[in-house]
């Protein structure tokens with residue numbers, strides 16, 4: 001335990017409040033865009049099948065899109081839809097001027113290759129930031145669209161720590177949607193970045209060296225409290241549903257929160273940390289895409 005740390009409450013990064021503030025700023029900018037340029041950004045979300053979790057995500061995305069003043073277009077295809085049908089829809093959305101952002105909700109049914117679908121989205125409308133062109137731009141320091149969850153993590157980190165230059169950061173996890181783009185973003189902020197994964201030797205020791213720990217593993221409470229250096233900032237991306245007894249379940253992150261909060265200088269809870277930032281950053285990306293597509297620079 002670090003005696004110099006602020007009290008526990010001050011250490012908790014409130015992602016819900018930060019995301020609400022970001023959504024308000026986005027809504028203000030949407031109003032400015034409409035008033036000055038007559039443009040209403042539009043986000044198309046495509047859901048294939050009826051995965052219950054995906055249905056909830058798509059519903060939330062639609063509601064928050066409308067609340068921010070943007071246009072929301074929902075497209076639902078049956079679980080048996082073929083790849084050609086989905087690609088034809090993506091094609092139509094690519095050329096629809098009312099649609100500035102396209103998101104195809106993952107996972108997709110087995111008969112559809114997700115990579116083929118991501119590849120088919122116009123990179124300028126790829127608000128998930130998964131297209132290889134956007135991944136390449138992030139890696140080479142170009143101007144692209146950045147995956148929403150790591151972008152949300154970065155905003156929380158910068159809000160808490162300010163300039164990140166020179167900070168030692170570790171990202172645990174190397175997926176294309178979280179770990180790798182997170183590491184690139186931190187590198188672009190001049191952090192010294194370690195990327196850890198399932199083959200990393202002595203992960204605990206690697207984490208203890210870091211001033212910033214981002215956990216994106218998908219393993220409930222894997223990162224223990226004594227892996228966290230005193231005063232380090234911990235961003236927990238994990239969302240894991242575990243048995244809570246009595247036939248109920250609860251959500252936990254990839255970090256053992258109750259232990260880590262005693263060591264960390266700041267930490268995101270689960271739920272209420274990174275999760276709410278993802279949709280807020282999706283709205284941010286849609287606004288960014290709409291402006292860039294028309295060459296508009298907002299103040």
Ligand code: NAP
Pocket residue numbers: 149172173174175176177178179196197198199200203216217218219237238239240254274275278
């Ligand atoms: P993923 O594609 O399954 O990747 C997990 C990564 O963790 C892999 O790189 C894997 O290493 C690494 N890993 C697995 N076991 C490990 C171990 N024992 N030690 C060290 N590294 C290990 O997962 P993801 O899509 O990145 O998601 C990660 C977590 O974030 C999940 O809990 C997911 O639900 C959550 N998530 C949350 C949001 C949000 O909005 N908050 C968004 C996306 C994801 P290898 O590469 O070596 O296999």
